[in-house]
Ligand SMILES: *[C@@H]1O[C@H](CO)[C@@H](O)[C@H](O)[C@H]1NC(C)=O
């Protein structure tokens with residue numbers, strides 16, 4: 001009888017998945033991801049920066065490709081290992097620049113570490129900016145000194161660019177005197193006399209077929225410049241200041257430099273927020289920027305979802321775009337016809353919205369469900385084409401192009417990098433909603449069913465918790481160590497990705513409901529989701545498992561102190577001890593916001609949300625993993641958890657990834673080995689239901 005049932009079952013399996021074969025872990029981690037997409041001003045060319053594992057080199061290869069949008073040509077411009085800066089088109093669109101030395105292999109692409117180490121941990125080799133002509137195929141490589149540039153932009157013409165790089169020590173004599181006095185001792189927080197960045201202009205001159213290049217120093221500023229934009233009509237440069245650590249949000253703001261009087265430095269914003277991604281409006285008078293707001297002042301500890309703002313450079317007036325939109329602004333692009341395209345995340349989808357002017361509402365541009373990313377539009381008025389990245393549960397990410405935004409539902413793929421994934425038997429996903437009865441909030445999550453098992457009951461459960469917390473699990477397929485739900489589902493797990501309280505896409509209030517309850521509230525949202533799956537008969541109550549990375553690791557660490565119902569736990573780069581986390585992370589202001597204050601101001605919250613003081617309740621076998629160079633969630637957090645669980649006699653293993661920061665972006669083996677071991681850990685401990693201590 002049993003055998004008979006099994007035969008019928010496998011037959012059903014084959015008919016429902018047809019000829020598609022199973023996705024392997026090697027295939028999953030061999031996928032291509034996209035760093036950026038950039039459409040030329042006339043809409044005829046497309047720059048696509050891809051990132052692929054270079055397994056033999058223990059690295060990634062970042063390749064810049066030039067496509068024609070009519071599909072007639074695809075050309076490799078450069079391949080670099082672990083170096084990336086977004087390429088940009090010149091004003092006429094005849095040229096683009098890209099950065100990087102083909103010979104040099106820098107070790108870190110983690111943004112924060114790039115800021116921290118550029119300049120002081122100098123490569124000692126000449127840095128180069130390359131400009132390439134799409135009309136003549138001419139390539140010009142420009143030496144810009146030894147400091148890594150932190151920002152780069154075109155001027156008003158094709159023959160000049162601006163860049164910022166960290167300034168190096170002024171005189172070698174001063175260096176020698178300092179070293180004689182201090183040897184290798186570091187004075188923490190001491191700024192070198194010349195600390196900051198130098199903004200320089202590159203002038204390219206052509207005479208009688210000869211090209212000459214000159215560098216002019218424009219201004220020294222006493223901060224790291226993370227973004228740079230020239231405003232030709234106002235004869236100004238606008239830049240964003242970025243500190244080495246997020247200790248004080250006043251360190252991050254927009255500044256303007258008047259090119260007629262470069263002694264000036266005008267502060268344009270003064271807010272408790274992080275600004276990024278400067279773009280110039282079509283009328284040339286407004287600078288757009290994205291804002292990640294965090295509020296710390298006046299006892300109002302709150303954060304809001306990422307937003308879009310513009311500043312009028314003629315009068316300093318700041319306006320918010322996409323007002324009334326309940327979700328998060330993920331990206332945007334200036335439209336040649338005026339206004340902007342906004343990529344807005346609402347629930348688990350990111351759609352394209354069009355906003356004509358600041359006083360109008362953003363309107364949905366009908367397209368596909370799923371996640372749009374990195375939209376880029378043509379800049380000359382007679383063209384209105386757009387290029388973007390798109391992915392959904394069953395469509396791996398590719399670059400798409402449409403001649404007009406009205407044609408969004410008929411956009412054509414330009415790349416076919418991840419076709420292999422699409423031919424595999426992928427898990428089916430659907431939304432799942434439940435109520436946290438504590439305060440009757442509805443919570444949404446994504447359920448990934450093992451291939452061929454959509455709608456089946458009593459499945460073994462793995463809850464995969466996203467990081468952030470101000471992020472979300474979304475309708476997309478990105479094959480990496482962080483969003484690996486499809487791989488886990490392929491291995492037989494029913495995967496729940498909960499968009500717990502604190503996630504983006506559900507309104508600012510939903511985000512803020514974790515303030516002062518950063519672990520207990522989202523933790524209970526997740527436990528309520530597990531209860532709901534059990535009472536709906538979908539999850540097998542004896543086969544429950546959890547895991548996550550970053551904030552997802554933080555929640556995992558808390559959850560194992562609250563219940564012994566989970567058979568196995570996967571804790572990736574998760575904090576465990578609040579005060580040492582606050583004291584050593586590069587992002588302490590965010591920790592403050594989540595806890596509503598410093599450890600000495602609200603010790604009761606630190607205690608109420610404590611993991612360490614409740615850790616003796618933990619029984620769940622836990623696999624921990626961390627990058628050794630992580631500065632966001634320092635590896636110390638993982639050592640503390642590993643030592644504690646070892647003393648407590650709970651099965652535990654710690655995986656250390658050398659030379660990796662928080663994003664495990666240096667060596668593709670690390671992410672793959674992490675997922676391989678995590679799958680093994682789940683398989684090993686899940687089938688042994690633990691002894692329930694209390695009952
Ligand atoms: C990864 O993909 C490349 C093609 O992009 C292929 O040559 C290689 O064999 C693949 N490696 C694995 C391990 O699947």
Ligand SMILES: *[C@@H]1O[C@H](CO)[C@@H](O)[C@H](O)[C@H]1NC(C)=O
Nearest residue numbers: 104105106107108123658659
């Ligand atoms: C990158 O890191 C590895 C391992 O620490 C080291 O051997 C190599 O020299 C580094 N490369 C560069 C360019 O710093």
Ligand SMILES: *[C@@H]1O[C@H](CO)[C@@H](O)[C@H](O)[C@H]1NC(C)=O
Nearest residue numbers: 247248249250251252296589
């Ligand atoms: C942050 O920096 C501003 C300006 O430099 C300063 O006025 C303020 O006191 C600083 N805040 C904290 C908490 O240190």
Ligand SMILES: *[C@@H]1O[C@H](CO)[C@@H](O)[C@H](O)[C@H]1NC(C)=O
Nearest residue numbers: 295296297298299300301302
């Ligand atoms: C704090 O905020 C409240 C209400 O938002 C306001 O009435 C009060 O004046 C503020 N206090 C300070 C010191 O800014």
